[in-house]
Amino acid sequence: MKQRAFFVLAFTLSLILLFIGPLSAKEIKTLSQFPMSGPVGSLPEFGWGFIDGMNWVNNEGGGVNGKKIKWFLEDMRYSPKVEIANFNKYCAEHSPDEFLIATGYITGGLKPLIDKVNKEQKIPWLDGSYSAEIFGPDGGPIKYPYYYSLGATYGDQLKILLKWIKENYKGKGDPKVGLVYSPTAWGRDGLAEARAYAKKKGINIVAEIEYPYSATSATDECMQLRKAKAQYVIYHGYSGASGCTAIFFKTAKKILKRAQLMGTHYTTGRMPILVAQDAYDGYVGVATRPFCDAVPRAKTPMDNKMVKMAHDFAKKYRPEEYKKGLRGGGIKDMFLYMDGMTYAFLLQKALIEADNAGDLSREGVKKALDNLVWDFNGMFGGKTFSYKSHTIPMLQIFKAQVKLVDYKGKKVPMGAVVPITDWINVDEVKW
């Protein structure tokens, strides 16, 4: 009888442990989405950086005060529809008490999700979008309280370039600036702010030219800029250096010999060095991240802690891809890999801060982000930023130094973009 009672008790306890146990052990879940494949480009590096970053976070990095993060990664293939569908799926499958934070990468996904994220789910959402419409003066934390950007808006990027022009212009009269952008909502983003700022600072916008990604020639566009006598041309470019960017730079170098070519974040980096080559030399551009991948890669300056960490990670976890570089499934641009890592580190930081405050919930994570003051592992040369504006407001201006050198009987580009200013916190700039 005693034996029977013992078995009944043991069985009941097992059942209780089986069903109640998992419910009481609340998990920390996150969803991240990157454009890793698709018709516009194949960028698995985002995912690799994020995977390596999250693995480090959960192991050597100590997780969230010892608790591991159950992270999910999805390839949204540059498609807002896929990004939205994935998010809806995870919202339906996971409890709001566990699914604490989500990340995305494109503006196209942010807009349709405004109500779902900010009113219905109320979940903090970190995004790669630099949209001035969402994160600029007409949007921001008051309008979209749960949206956070990982970089300064296109509006701020354009304004910083205009400010640099004004401060460095030595000619007579007002500086003449031409703007070149894509005929898309993204391409036009930030232009209204730039126009207003130019007017305020006495900068003459002499031409505004839309230049499509399907362009096979930039002669007409460059001739219009020449006719308008543009002294500075700001190219508000596309992700990476698609062919059209190279076509524009190559043509502009010949037609606009005296104009200073400039550009925003996605035109400032490694790919234009590789594709536009010496036509990119002398370019001045703004970027939200430190330059992290010179050509050749071995020449990359490693004085920035985050850049060094990204290279160390890639060498350790992706040695083949790191070596391969541009060809055959390698890491084409370390910026992509490093950006994947930045998401992992920011997720960990926000969750740890929320846990330390004793509120590991969506609201707790939001509060942690709102109050965050951080140097992002030394990414901005030791400078800290606050997330009050819901954007990481750090920018730096770079200048491209590219030359063609002989290598095994071939002319190959060699160079980098080097900083010509210190890191600028746009929240602190007196415009």
Added chain:
Amino acid sequence: MVDFIQALGSGILVGLVYALLGLSIVIIYRASEAFNFAIGEFLVIGSFLFYIFFFDLGLPLLIALPLGLVAAGLVGALVERLTIKPLLGRSPLSMTIITLGLGFFLRACVQLIFGSHSYSFFLELPDITQEYGDLLFLSDPIWAGMLSLCTFGLIIFLLFRTRWGLAIRATSENQAKAMAFGIDARFILLIVWAISAACIAIAGIMISNFGALSSMSAIVGLRAIPVVLIGGMDSIGGALIGGIIVGVCESLAGAYIEPLGLIGFKDVAPYLLLLIVLLIRPYGLFGEVRIERV
């Protein structure tokens, strides 16, 4: 006036490249009555094959170019053997539809092998830039126009001054009769696809030399559609005129209409023109009017 001449000149130069693309469509159409919708993918593959010989292997241009074109021609021939030949004797519509699927397949192959990022493409041809006051014609478009025109001339010579050309023309007139005269129509079709692929590769190389090469360059192939529909699907001369018309139309729209605020009109203008031409001449400006018994 300077602006007009500038736009006209630029339009003609790029139009000559479009004409070459149009020619490659026309010769296939004449031989098999099929429309090659995979033209964009052929353009990218041909350019990448040249890229391998010239940039990767570092061969001199005069060796790399013929090798690249031969390789592109072989790809064209292979594609014909695997996908078009089995459809011989069936409706030309089947072949046309096959080329649509072929386009998707080839695009995926290109992305798998070369990725979807851009490749630098500088041919370093002698600088023949022409500058007269405000008028400026850059070296690369001039080279592109000249090389396209030369290729066009070479193809016309082949078609109208050689026995091979005679066989191709005979096959395009009437396959059954040509075969009755001892012409191997199947082999002729193979040759036509190879020549067409080589022509597309030349156009692709010239266009890539404007800046870069990537799988996205395939979009240029779409320009061949208004070219051949305006000029006439079966007219070689029509392809030349159609190409120039499309190039000039694009350039003038870019110079005069887009600055008025109609952004993107440059890409649409050839299709609007195409609609007008088709309303007036449904077989294109130089296309043969067909009378079919029903």
